[in-house]
Amino acid sequence: MTLLLPILVGFLAAVIGGLYLLGVFRRQRPGEPPLDKGLIPWMGHVLEFRKDTIKFLDRMKQKHGDVFTVQLGGFYLTFILDPLSLGTFVKESPEKLDFNTFARNLVERLFGYRSLGNEKQLLMKTSHKHLRGPGLEVLTHAMMCNLQNVMLHNTDSSTDQKTWLEDRLFKYSYKAVFRAGYLSLFGNASQNCEGSVEKAKEKDQAESETLFHEFRKYDQLVPNLAYGVLPPREKMEAERIKAFFWKALSMQKMKIKDNISRWVWDMQQGRQELGIKESMIDRYMLVLLWVSQGNTGPSAFWLLFFLMKHPEAMAAVREEVNRVLKESGQEVRRDGPLINLTCDMLMKTPILDSAVEETLRLTAAPLLVRSVLQDMTLKMANGCEYRIRKGDRMAVLPYSAVHLNPEIHPDPHSFKYDRFLNPDGSKKTDFYKGGKKVKYYSMPWGAGVSMCPGRFFANNELKQFVFLMLVYFDLELKNPDEKTPEYDVSRLGFGALHPVKDIQFRYSLRF
Ligand code: HEM
Ligand SMILES: *[C@@H]1O[C@H](CO)[C@@H](O)[C@H](O)[C@H]1NC(C)=O
Ligand SMILES: *[C@@H]1O[C@H](CO)[C@@H](O)[C@H](O)[C@H]1NC(C)=O
Numbered sequence: 054m055t056l057l058l059p060i061l062v063g064f065l066a067a068v069i070g071g072l073y074l075l076g077v078f079r080r081q082r083p084g085e086p087p088l089d090k091g092l093i094p095w096m097g098h099v100l101e102f103r104k105d106t107i108k109f110l111d112r113m114k115q116k117h118g119d120v121f122t123v124q125l126g127g128f129y130l131t132f133i134l135d136p137l138s139l140g141t142f143v144k145e146s147p148e149k150l151d152f153n154t155f156a157r158n159l160v161e162r163l164f165g166y167r168s169l170g171n172e173k174q175l176l177m178k179t180s181h182k183h184l185r186g187p188g189l190e191v192l193t194h195a196m197m198c199n200l201q202n203v204m205l206h207n208t209d210s211s212t213d214q215k216t217w218l219e220d221r222l223f224k225y226s227y228k229a230v231f232r233a234g235y236l237s238l239f240g241n242a243s244q245n246c247e248g249s250v251e252k253a254k255e256k257d258q259a260e261s262e263t264l265f266h267e268f269r270k271y272d273q274l275v276p277n278l279a280y281g282v283l284p285p286r287e288k289m290e291a292e293r294i295k296a297f298f299w300k301a302l303s304m305q306k307m308k309i310k311d312n313i314s315r316w317v318w319d320m321q322q323g324r325q326e327l328g329i330k331e332s333m334i335d336r337y338m339l340v341l342l343w344v345s346q347g348n349t350g351p352s353a354f355w356l357l358f359f360l361m362k363h364p365e366a367m368a369a370v371r372e373e374v375n376r377v378l379k380e381s382g383q384e385v386r387r388d389g390p391l392i393n394l395t396c397d398m399l400m401k402t403p404i405l406d407s408a409v410e411e412t413l414r415l416t417a418a419p420l421l422v423r424s425v426l427q428d429m430t431l432k433m434a435n436g437c438e439y440r441i442r443k444g445d446r447m448a449v450l451p452y453s454a455v456h457l458n459p460e461i462h463p464d465p466h467s468f469k470y471d472r473f474l475n476p477d478g479s480k481k482t483d484f485y486k487g488g489k490k491v492k493y494y495s496m497p498w499g500a501g502v503s504m505c506p507g508r509f510f511a512n513n514e515l516k517q518f519v520f521l522m523l524v525y526f527d528l529e530l531k532n533p534d535e536k537t538p539e540y541d542v543s544r545l546g547f548g549a550l551h552p553v554k555d556i557q558f559r560y561s562l563r564f
């Protein structure tokens with residue numbers, strides 16, 4: 054008996070400790086948002102959340118209103134669905150709401166890069182310098198050259214007959230933008246090393262093709278990898294692909310390339326100066342490839358698809374593009390020089406700008422997450438206040454709170470190319486919900502401390518892609534009655550959505 058008691062007490066303590074960890078004792082305290090732990094201890098709602106995030110959030114909204122806390126795989130996440138109350142989340146100081154902890158864990162899990170924790174400054178500084186202003190012009194110029202090289206590669210303008218080429222639109226768009234983006238950021242083969250321009254171009258074609266192939270494979274593994282539920286075989290495949298990229302993008306390889314962008318270059322140099330090992334810097338290159346290429350290609354697809362699907366939108370954009378080209382004193386001619394599509398020209402396309410913004414509203418679905426570092430108060434627009442616990446997380450899915458909110462964007466599932474245009478043709482920024490002005494009316498780039506630093510370049514890339522496709526090619530859907538494909542809901546929260554199936558289309562040189 055004397056021996057049994059301590060054992061029993063110990064056992065009881067372990068059980069209670071375990072139950073505590075499983076979240077069994079957590080209760081909603083006064084002033085806190087409604088708490089919904091779900092039926093499964095620890096896991097909570099994670100299965101339903103993953104299956105279809107929007108549906109889950111809609112169900113919770115019905116049950117609890119605009120703010121609630123749910124348990125997801127051991128974490129308590131407080132979601133804010135009220136579009137007028139996003140200010141606190143976006144602007145709260147990093148001492149209270151921190152982005153980096155969550156991001157660092159994810160980056161390590163997805164790409165094998167272990168952060169020292171002091172590189173954020175470098176990212177911000179380098180991006181500020183090279184992804185906007187004069188740096189952006191250099192990069193946009195490189196993108197323009199490479200995009201035309203890639204696009205016109207397999208087309209033959211030597212015959213008088215109009216020949217149509219057929220391809221799958223998602224693959225085509227993603228690949229073109231990926232290859233050109235990759236070459237512009239990570240550099241192209243050196244003419245000197247390869248012997249001639251032709252040889253260098255051939256090498257770039259072959260290499261970027263392989264990279265795209267592997268990138269797409271990884272792309273498909275990412276959602277499960279992020280949730281930590283990849284089956285063993287796919288886990289091995291993920292390891293193989295990661296190792297492939299670490300090597301393909303290594304500093305050693307970069308040394309023999311030409312025209313590496315300053316953005317990538319400075320990130321390498323800056324990390325070396327911080328004393329980071331070369332093998333770790335190689336891994337970081339995969340992070341950069343991922344953030345710069347994972348969203349742009351799919352968005353380019355949707356943009357072109359929506360234009361092809363909506364003739365009035367296509368006509369308006371075509372007209373604008375042709376006018377801008379003409380005003381620049383250029384025209385597309387057989388065997389003529391490539392188009393010199395400058396940043397200046399890209400600033401004269403309000404209709405295309407609106408079409409891009411509308412595309413991103415419909416197809417960009419990042420999940421914004423912050424770790425709560427101190428107990429804090431969340432102030433809602435209607436005056437309500439909620440207490441938020443240290444150690445929890447806060448989250449916003451703008452796609453469901455804002456992008457598809459019918460009060461802000463009437464008929465939210467329809468593509469309206471001029472939704473972001475005022476009647477006088479200028480950019481529309483006034484949107485209202487119940488008579489109140491909505492500041493965050495579209496958030497494809499995230500917001501606050503984690504807002505995408507590549508957004509200006511990404512925007513230019515999308516516009517360049519469509520601009521050049523329209524001036525060089527006639528385009529048509531193979532099936533004119535093609536329906537807009539469903540979104541792959543398993544990617545909700547991961548940025549640009551993908552279609553569940555690809556679309557056949559045809560294109561043909563216009564000259
Ligand atoms: C349509 C294309 C793009 C979309 C929709 C997009 C969207 C986003 C979003 C939503 C985030 C924030 C993620 C979060 O809050 O957790 C982000 C981060 C980032 N993006 Fe983009 N992005 C795009 C293209 C690009 C491009 C082309 C570049 C670079 C050339 C880039 C560089 C970055 C970087 C470096 C970060 C990390 C910022 C940080 O850790 O603070 N993005 N992007
Ligand atoms: C390499 O990229 C630059 C732009 O950065 C471009 O001007 C040049 O034509 C490209 N070279 C080849 C061989 O494609
Ligand atoms: C690309 O690199 C080559 C070789 O270093 C150089 O001659 C050329 O001017 C560069 N092109 C651009 C657009 O920077």
Ligand SMILES: *[C@@H]1O[C@H](CO)[C@@H](O)[C@H](O)[C@H]1NC(C)=O
Pocket residue numbers: 393395
């Ligand atoms: C393209 O246009 C820009 C701006 O007008 C000019 O500086 C540049 O030299 C042009 N490039 C070519 C190849 O014509």
